[in-house]
Amino acid sequence: MTVKALFEPFRLGNLELPTRVVMAPMTRSFSPGGVPGAQVVEYYRRRAAAGVGLIVTEGTTVGHKAANGYPHVPRFYGEDALAGWKEVVDAVHAEGGKIVPQLWHVGNVRKAGTEPDASVPGFGPSEKVKEGTVVVHGMTKQDIDEVIAAFAQAARDAKAIGMDGVEIHGAHGYLVDQFFWEGSNKRTDEYGGDLAQRSRFAIELIQAVRAAVGPDFPIIFRFSQWKQQDYTARLVQTAEELGAFLKPLADAGVDIFHCSTRRFWEPEFEGSDLNLAGWTRQLTGKPTITVGSVGLDGEFLQFMVNTDKVAEPASLEKLLERLNKQEFDLVAVGRALLVDPDWAVKVRDGRESDILPFSREALKTLV
Numbered sequence: 062m063t064v065k066a067l068f069e070p071f072r073l074g075n076l077e078l079p080t081r082v083v084m085a086p087m088t089r090s091f092s093p094g095g096v097p098g099a100q101v102v103e104y105y106r107r108r109a110a111a112g113v114g115l116i117v118t119e120g121t122t123v124g125h126k127a128a129n130g131y132p133h134v135p136r137f138y139g140e141d142a143l144a145g146w147k148e149v150v151d152a153v154h155a156e157g158g159k160i161v162p163q164l165w166h167v168g169n170v171r172k173a174g175t176e177p178d179a180s181v182p183g184f185g186p187s188e189k190v191k192e193g194t195v196v197v198h199g200m201t202k203q204d205i206d207e208v209i210a211a212f213a214q215a216a217r218d219a220k221a222i223g224m225d226g227v228e229i230h231g232a233h234g235y236l237v238d239q240f241f242w243e244g245s246n247k248r249t250d251e252y253g254g255d256l257a258q259r260s261r262f263a264i265e266l267i268q269a270v271r272a273a274v275g276p277d278f279p280i281i282f283r284f285s286q287w288k289q290q291d292y293t294a295r296l297v298q299t300a301e302e303l304g305a306f307l308k309p310l311a312d313a314g315v316d317i318f319h320c321s322t323r324r325f326w327e328p329e330f331e332g333s334d335l336n337l338a339g340w341t342r343q344l345t346g347k348p349t350i351t352v353g354s355v356g357l358d359g360e361f362l363q364f365m366v367n368t369d370k371v372a373e374p375a376s377l378e379k380l381l382e383r384l385n386k387q388e389f390d391l392v393a394v395g396r397a398l399l400v401d402p403d404w405a406v407k408v409r410d411g412r413e414s415d416i417l418p419f420s421r422e423a424l425k426t427l428v
């Protein structure tokens with residue numbers, strides 16, 4: 062088996078990646094006060110130095126009071142946090158790597174009591190009241206405009222500090238996805254209705270980001286069928302519906318789709334082997350990133366996002382076959398790279414037996 066295809070450069074406009082290996086965004090919660098420090102700089106630098114062509118940072122919150130949902134998540138606003146990210150960018154570039162921040166708003170999963178302002182509840186497409194208390198504030202038109210402006214500002218700041226693009230987090234049941242999903246979007250105004258209408262928020266957001274950064278700055282859009290609230294949820298049932306869903310997003314300014322699945326080898330629709338990234342590439346003509354259990358086996362596969370039974374083990378050979386057929390362009394790796402910063406070079410050099418095995422301890426440190 063030749064792994065060469067993973068280590069070919071990739072080019073899209075001004076974006077030139079040294080390899081096809083992408084580090085998947087992974088929340089690590091090692092940024093007290095929302096500021097990424099020296100440890101975070103070193104964490105990303107090590108991966109850039111070891112064969113990762115593009116780093117998508119952990120989710121980093123845009124400058125809106127309800128964007129954050131968890132402790133110690135880095136901000137992407139404020140001078141202190143942006144100065145920290147600038148250090149990360151410079152370190153990654155010094156190693157010849159590229160990096161984009163994943164811009165995040167958690168929406169209705171935020172709980173009151175969370176930093177930075179404990180009094181702010183979750184903000185979502187639709188209000189939620191529990192025992193007489195508003196636990197999720199249903200967003201007004203003004204809230205929508207403010208959140209969109211926060212994403213646009215974050216993208217502008219990303220460009221200003223030298224990031225190589227941005228990734229908009231439109232997946233996994235967070236704010237952008239909450240608008241897509243009928244389970245969480247019950248609105249009766251122009252942001253609710255059928256999937257095309259529920260996509261309006263994302264479309265306006267992408268358009269605003271595009272206007273903020275100009276025509277040449279890469280915008281990656283991450284989406285998923287699954288939600289952290291429901292792994293079996295599906296936004297679309299057929300390839301035709303997928304095409305209809307993605308086209309307006311592409312037209313709004315997306316350059317690359319990051320198609321979040323839990324297992325890369327699973328066909329998305331009956332009657333074809335193509336996975337979600339394969340279909341997305343075919344339907345939109347845009348480059349795509351695949352993801353899901355690359356380089357994992359055994360206990361690792363069962364961990365976190367893969368809690369149910371796995372019918373078939375992940376195989377690098379199968380991934381390479383798909384990559385060689387140009388089913389997708391780039392391959393994101395999450396957990397394998399979290400545990401072993403040198404995963405990519407070990408694969409490149411045929412040193413699989415040196416790859417660090419799964420360890421829950423790895424999650425507790427930033428190596």
Ligand SMILES: Cc1cc2nc3c(=O)[nH]c(=O)nc-3n(C[C@H](O)[C@H](O)[C@H](O)COP(=O)(O)O)c2cc1C
Pocket residue numbers: 085086087088089119120163230232233283321322323352353354355357365366393394395396397
């Ligand atoms: C610890 C951890 C944190 C994660 N945080 C994020 C995140 O901030 N944003 C996101 O889009 N996905 C996040 N994910 C999902 C990963 O990006 C990736 O899609 C998932 O882990 C599947 O890839 P893998 O099988 O290679 O790990 C996270 C996954 C893990 C394990």
